[in-house]
Amino acid sequence: MARRVRSGQAGAALVIAMGTLAAACAAPGSNSPQPAATGTSSQPTSQSAAPTCGTAPITMNGYFETGFPLPKALTTEFSKQHPNVTWNIREDQFAVITQNAPRVLADNPPDLMRLPQVSELVKDNLLKNLDGYAQAFGWDKWPASQLEQLRLGPGGRPRGEGSLYALGLNFSMTGVFYNKKLAAQIGMSTPPATLAELDAALAKAKDAGITPIVQFNGGATGGLAFPLQNLMAAYGPPGPINDWIFQKPGATIDTPSNLQAVQHLERWVKAGYFQKDVNAVDYATMMSRFIDGQGLFMFNGDWESGNLDKQMAGNVGFSLMPPAQQGGKQAAMSAPLTFGIAANAKNADCAAFFLNWVATDQKARDVGVEVGGSHPMGPADAYMPKVSSDTVTASTLAAGADIAKDNGAMDFIANATGAIYAKSWTPNLQKLVGGQQTPQELLKAVQADYFGQIEGN
Structure with missing residues (x-):
């Protein structure tokens, strides 16, 4: 049975690291998809400013893997810093997510989703192309090896090159x-x-x-x-x-x-x-x-x-x-704990903002190391919390x-x-x-x- 969790301050759910964003700053006429509405503004995202979650109340929908505390800890901290954002999370075991992914992305597209292998999902146009967000937030300036596994060519192959379709909460x-x-x-x-x-x-x-x-x-x-x-x-x-x-x-x-x-x-x-x-x-x-x-x-x-x-x-x-x-x-x-944004996600800009926050906010990186136990994604010179040697x-x-x-x-x-x-x-x-x-x-x-x-x- 899938379990649903609602939380205002504590936003719940696991592995939501990757809910990546779709072309937020794509130039008019570019091949990158335009950003989805966030529910916080009727205006399209500006080329000169990265997207945010705004200030109006917004509920983020996620589909995450059960049994892992890191995403829940991150969504909790995120809602503390951004109290207008609450989370409506569905959780399933990874085996169930693997079977359900195409149907969920097509019929009830979440803003953020823990992803199984992504080639077929990209081929079927179920995931957002994140190239625009990568440009807006500067992800394309991160070490290339962090994103290599999340890039796919036209039609979903080959992997390792092409456009960005996912992110990770950390590098596991x-x-x-x-x-x-x-x-x-x-x-x-x-x-x-x-x-x-x-x-x-x-x-x-x-x-x-x-x-x-x-x-x-x-x-x-x-x-x-x-x-x-x-x-x-x-x-x-x-x-x-x-x-x-x-x-x-x-x-x-x-x-x-x-x-x-x-x-x-x-x-x-x-x-x-x-x-x-x-x-x-x-x-x-x-x-x-x-x-x-x-x-x-x-x-x-x-x-x-x-x-x-x-x-x-x-x-x-x-x-x-x-x-x-x-x-x-x-x-x-x-490899990254892979998360993506549904092609028809309602709150794609906020999902992208969250993913960027996970990789760049000092408190988020503290949570990533202390709870997740692995290296956060992000810029090569980003802050790293100190960890006891024992x-x-x-x-x-x-x-x-x-x-x-x-x-x-x-x-x-x-x-x-x-x-x-x-x-x-x-x-x-x-x-x-x-x-x-x-x-x-x-x-x-x-x-x-x-x-x-x-x-x-």
């Missing part, structure tokens, strides 16, 4: 969280430096009666894709994986290094390093088990850093996936800097097409766990599904 990254108390029980005082050291820690945990990895893989959007992509990063470079995700011609996921990654994941499964019911575990259950101390490691994103600093203060460590060889470069899934948030921020230095950022393999996560990665990984599919068969099946979905569009 996946890696390996670990329980420090359980780590001490197996003599682990620092994170594993190589994949072999990680394997050794997993074996020691199992021998000690500790569940080595708490992970989710139930439902339509399973979580074994997280450790799998981390293993892909350990065995091979990120470039070919990004090419596949961005639908570059000739790209394939069925490569020798990715086969090594799937084979390694299969060895973990067969060794009993995941809980026996992993195919039935959802995200919330995984988080509950990890917080309760029921497992040593968890592959997850830095969006949980703030939560873990509160729930397990001083007892959580974080590291990037160790490379296969000592001293090797590290890579990780690092927190997991400090570790995730430092890891993000390492990824940037090594140019090791990858988009999420679930973002290659709109259906690849729910209809290929998840069911194929569930079959792998169940012993119904080999690593070779998994990669060939995913590649075939990928090709069919691209050709079908």
